[in-house]
Amino acid sequence: MEKIVLIDGHSILNRAYYGVPDLTNSDGLHTNAVYGFLNIMFKILDEEKPDYFAVAFDLKAPTFRHKMYEQYKGTRKPMQEELRQQVPVIKEMLEAMQVPLMMLEGYEADDLLGTVAKKAEADGLEAVVVSGDRDLLQLATDHIMIRIPKTKKGGTEIEDYHTADVIEKYQVTPIQIIELKALMGDSSDNIPGIPGVGEKTATKLVAEYGCIENAYAHVDEIKPNKARESLRDHYDMAQMSKELATINIHSPFELDMEKARMTDLYTKEAFELCKKLEFKNMLSRFEVSQEEHNxxxxxxxxxxxxxxxxxxxxxxxxxxxxxxxxxxxxxxxxxxxxxxxxxxxxxxxxxxxxxxxxxxxxxxxxxxxxxxxxxxxxxxxxxxxxxxxxxxxxxxxxxxxxxxxxxxxxxxxxxxxxxxxxxxxxxxxxxxxxxxxxxxxxxxxxxxxxxxxxxxxxxxxxxxxxxxxxxxEEMERLFEEMEMPLVYTLAGMEKEGIRADAGILKEYAQKLGEKMQELEQEIYAEAGDTFNINSPKQLGNILFEKLQLPGSKKTKSGYSTAADILENLAPDYPIVQKVLDYRQVAKLKSTYADGLAAFIGEDGRIHGTFHQTVTATGRISSTDPNLQNIPIRTEMGRLFRKVFLPKEGCIFVDADYSQIELRVLAALSGDEALIHAFQNNIDIHTLTASQVFHTPLDQVTPLQRRNAKAVNFGIVYGISAFGLSQDLKISRKEASEYINNYFASYPKIKEFLDQAVVTAKEQGYIATYYHRRRPVPELTSSNFMQRSFGERIAMNSPIQGTAADIIKLAMIRVDQRLHSENLKARLVLQVHDELLVEAPVEEEARVREILHEEMMGVTDFPVEMDIDIQSGSDWYEAH
Incomplete structure (x- = not known):
């Protein structure tokens, strides 16, 4: 038997949109729904190998159902803009693949799918209808299969329904799906049904009476009483709901079967559109020769x-x-x-x-x-x-x-x-x-x-x-005077590399292994049992079932043992703190003690790779290994800096910008209070604590200063009251008061941040002091969380991006000075706001002068870019 595959276009596009993370191409066009649709389509076609293929779409015009019941589908939210813009794109793609589109004014895609599927069955064809809408189950027969894709972790799972499958799952025949809808309604389509009857009662009534007409004929026998009264009083609604839910399998639509006959979908036009949409992993499906397209x-x-x-x-x-x-x-x-x-x-x-x-x-x-x-x-x-x-x-x-x-x-x-x-x-x-x-x-x-x-x-x-x-876009100077010279500086750093002592690493690996074993035994003693600490499932069972700790969060795979949950429990439960310590030690061992050793070259040095085209803010990133990620928050992590040593006769000179982002914020916002504080060397966190907590400067407590520090840096990153409350473990109301007091103390910062959001919304991007642009497409999202994220980007990108530009200029200037003065000292590492120079001992004083002059002289801001310079016989000592 020949076979036809019919796809419910809007339904599958909608399912793909919510099932695939947001994707955009270089032109900013959202593409995730189109990408997901094509993947589902290819999967179906690969499995079914049909002889005919077509896709049905709804049109905007009202259908006969809207004329019958004005509120039909009235509860549906408008299509999200990111999805709406992809509808014409998928149609263009299907037309490029020579796939016929089925559309008819006054009828829904369901009606066209039903009409074509039933005619195909009558003509002796097998029909496969693909939709996320279970209304179509009413079409299922032994020769019409309904396939319903479901997005699962790791891919798409498809449920298949012939007549027997519908009966097994719903206890009614396919055609009786209509009777269910007539009684219970359908909230997604705003089909009312009758009051007080849900799926369970509706299924029972249909199983007993077959259809609403027969049920109404025996209305006095119906139980429970509530269902009997509802059907008696609202039978007209049940009749209308039935008509709304019934797919019209006799719509005036005829598919041209010759045009629907499967040919080669992988046309030159479809290939070019895939290229334009940047669906690179789909291009392998095309056998378009080089001569044909280029x-x-x-x-x-x-x-x-x-x-x-x-x-x-x-x-x-x-x-x-x-x-x-x-x-x-x-x-x-x-x-x-x-x-x-x-x-x-x-x-x-x-x-x-x-x-x-x-x-x-x-x-x-x-x-x-x-x-x-x-x-x-x-x-x-x-x-x-x-x-x-x-x-x-x-x-x-x-x-x-x-x-x-x-x-x-x-x-x-x-x-x-x-x-x-x-x-x-x-x-x-x-x-x-x-x-x-x-x-x-x-x-x-x-x-x-x-x-x-x-x-x-x-x-x-x-x-x-x-x-x-x-x-x-005013970025030519940025390109020619910052980014291009930086290429040579980074190439020099990669060539130079940094010396790492394999012996010290091995020693650390052994000590960390011993520490892990020690913690392991302590955890087992607290738990009264042995288990795999690295298994979230086993750990969750021990903590939340055996030990009955509070605050559990159950997921499909078991109890969550995420860091935030354990950190909340750690102060009160020693076993949890030990688990966190164990994880930290295990991470240090695997990532650094064992991981770094693999990157030491024959010359005893690590030659990592620095990237300048990866981060949206303009910061440089590092891989193979990521030397910017050497931990510094704990003493155990900081000790890894002892692994990095200067070559014989040399010393490390380390220069670190002090509070660069807060200084940039002061300069860009023009806030007089913040500028005055930096100009007069007033401790900025103490000053902020004094302002926020209404405490005299000389009476600020260490706790108040710590909290003010969190507020200062939180503002730079566009933190919300909720985020600050989580960081400081205070109520959201208190956190909100802190932020409001902060903005009252530094009013121009509030103006600057608010204006940044307005500017980004108007322009579609935000720029740094040096004109580096950061597009903010999230601000146009219909999703509240995405828009909020976009606002944070708009607020923090000018600050972070300007700080990244400053460190880049400093690197170039320091590197060029070292070369122009014929010094042997070389820049070997950049980590966020820190530069590390390997210098012969006799050049230390000169290197310090160069770092001081070039790093502090890089801007003409009213706030000085202050630096801290240290020297040492290893990176730990120098920092």
């Missing part, structure tokens, strides 16, 4: 011949602007060089006479002769180059400019830049290579050539558009 590669050329290479290089010397890309593999081994001119791109294989040294020298010469050179991901290529200071100033990194223009993406692959700034659809690395590693390919493999050429070509031809945008 002609760029026709201008690419490859050689491993020296004579031809020399001809091409001479040709490139005449270009005023070049693009380039040095290709390396996973092991950072050089593979070849791509260079783009205005019309053509050339790839030079690392083969024969075209050695790494020859090609990198040739590139250095090209950069010197060109007016401008553009690439992507410059920092990873610098290990192959020896650039003069003049050459460095000519190079621009397209990935960094793309990051400034849209800092929310996190990744900036060349194919996205080509799409966003060149309107070109080109294959990404995943499409070109699949699961093959670069290191597995021959040097002359065309895929390597294409990969490098696309990078180079995209870098060159997207940059003019991005520079124009940066200029229009």
């Amino acid at each position: 002609h760029t590669a026709e201008s690419f050329h490859m050689t491993s011949d020296l004579t031809q290479a020399q001809e091409w290089l001479e040709k490139l010397k005449k270009e005023q602007q070049i693009g380039f890309y040095l290709l390396s593999d996973e092991k950072q081994e050089f593979c070849g060089l791509a260079v783009s001119g205005k019309e053509e791109t050339f790839f030079f294989c690392n083969q024969g006479f075209l050695t790494e040294q020859y090609l990198t020298s040739a590139l250095e010469e090209l950069i010197e002769t060109a007016e401008q050179a553009v690439t992507l991901q410059l920092k990873r290529q610098l290990r192959f180059l020896q650039l003069s200071e003049s050459a460095k100033k000519k190079i621009l990194d397209g990935a960094i400019s793309a990051y400034l223009l849209n800092p929310l993406k996190g990744e900036y692959p060349y194919e996205d830049l080509a799409k966003d700034y060149m309107k070109e659809l080109i294959p990404g690395a995943a499409e070109l290579l699949g699961k093959i590693k670069i290191s597995d390919l021959n040097a002359e493999d065309e895929r390597l050539s294409l990969l490098a050429c696309y990078q180079s070509h995209t870098a060159l031809h997207s940059m003019s558009v991005m520079l124009e945008r940066l200029q229009g």
Whole structure:
């Protein structure tokens, strides 16, 4: 038998919207509902392999049901804007896939699905109807299956219903689903039913009498009395509800079966739309050849011949602007060089006479002769180059400019830049290579050539558009004077690395292991039982069932043992504090004592990676390992800094900005009281405590100062009264009073924060002092929690972002001074507001002077950027 699959469009789109986390593409278009819909659709089609396929949608026009009952579906909330904007997108996608859309004014999608499914059954076809709406169960037969997707953790689960399945689950036949609705109503569609009859009673009546007409004919026999009286008094409502709930299987709609016949969904148009929506993991479903969707590669050329290479290089010397890309593999081994001119791109294989040294020298010469050179991901290529200071100033990194223009993406692959700034659809690395590693390919493999050429070509031809945008958004100076010089500073830090003592790490690992065993035995003694402390389920059972501790929160998998729950219990229950201590020790051992050892290189140093295109605020992040995350809040965690040592004859000099974000807040808000406090070295937390708690300055208690500190830093992060009450373990009313008193003491801060929210709502973004933009799409969300989050972003981004910009400028200036004065000292680490320099002992005094001058002189704010400088024979001692 042939088979037709019919999908209830709005129902599945709605289910996908609430089942998939919010996604947006580079243009800010919400895409999660479309993405989820396609995943469900592909899953169904892969399983069913139908001969025919169509999707039904509702239209905005009123249906015959609205004319019958004005309040029909009247309780439904308006569609959320983020979902509404995706309806035309899924329709466009389906049309691109040549899938017929079923719509008819005056009728609902359900009616069209019912009409087509029943006709298909009559014509000898199997029908599969996919919807999240259980009303459609009335259509189920032995040849019509209703499939209802349910979002579960880890994917989508689908419930299948033929006639027997409906009877088993609901104790009524499919057609009797209508009778149930007639009696019990349906709140989602605002079908009234009759008063006082719920699902249980309705099921009992339908099982006994079959239909409402028969039930009414025997109304005097009905029990309970309440149901009897309700049906007698409101039979007209039951009749109307039945009509509203009945799917019209004879609607005047006819599906063109030839147009519905399954063909190849994976068309060129659908492929391009998937690219536009940035559904990268769906592209593998398409077998669109490179020639079909892209002609760029026709201008690419490859050689491993020296004579031809020399001809091409001479040709490139005449270009005023070049693009380039040095290709390396996973092991950072050089593979070849791509260079783009205005019309053509050339790839030079690392083969024969075209050695790494020859090609990198040739590139250095090209950069010197060109007016401008553009690439992507410059920092990873610098290990192959020896650039003069003049050459460095000519190079621009397209990935960094793309990051400034849209800092929310996190990744900036060349194919996205080509799409966003060149309107070109080109294959990404995943499409070109699949699961093959670069290191597995021959040097002359065309895929390597294409990969490098696309990078180079995209870098060159997207940059003019991005520079124009940066200029229009007042970020050109930020790009050229902060972000580009920072590339060289970070590359130098990665190359330098930081020395780590494997012996000390091993010793810590052993001590921490012993501490874990000790805590383990103490916990077992308190519990009176042995169990797996790392198992939340077993731990929950011990704490909340066996020991009967209060404050439990039951989840599907057992009792929650989340940190916030345990922290509330810890002061009163020693076993809970020991569990928290055990977790902390275990984390220190696995992440740091054991984890850091794997990153120590042959030179005894850790060469981590610093990222400048990851965080939305502009802060630098660190991976492999994350050295910015070395714990400092506990003494046990701080001891890990003893692992990091300067090389022989050197010392660490550590400079840390003092309260940088509060100083930035004072400067940006212009609040005279806060500025005066910083200018006169008044302890800001003591002053705030005095103001908030109405206490003379010399009578502020340590507790009041601690609470005021939480308020000060909470304000920077846009904290709410609820958040502050949780932090300080006080009532929400008290926390609200603290915040109100704070704003009364520093009125211009309140004005500044309120204005930041207004500005972000008007512009769609908020900016730092240095014009770095942070889009705030959350402010337009229909979800209250999302909007509140957006308001906090609007308040804290100018402060955090400006602080991040200041530390970046300080890094560049310190690094350049160390080099310009020919010192051997080098910047080796940046952690939030702290810079760590490894300096020969004899250079310590000069390094201190440079740190003082450059870090404090980086801004012209009315508030001085004060720093604390320490030295030591290890990082612990220096901090």
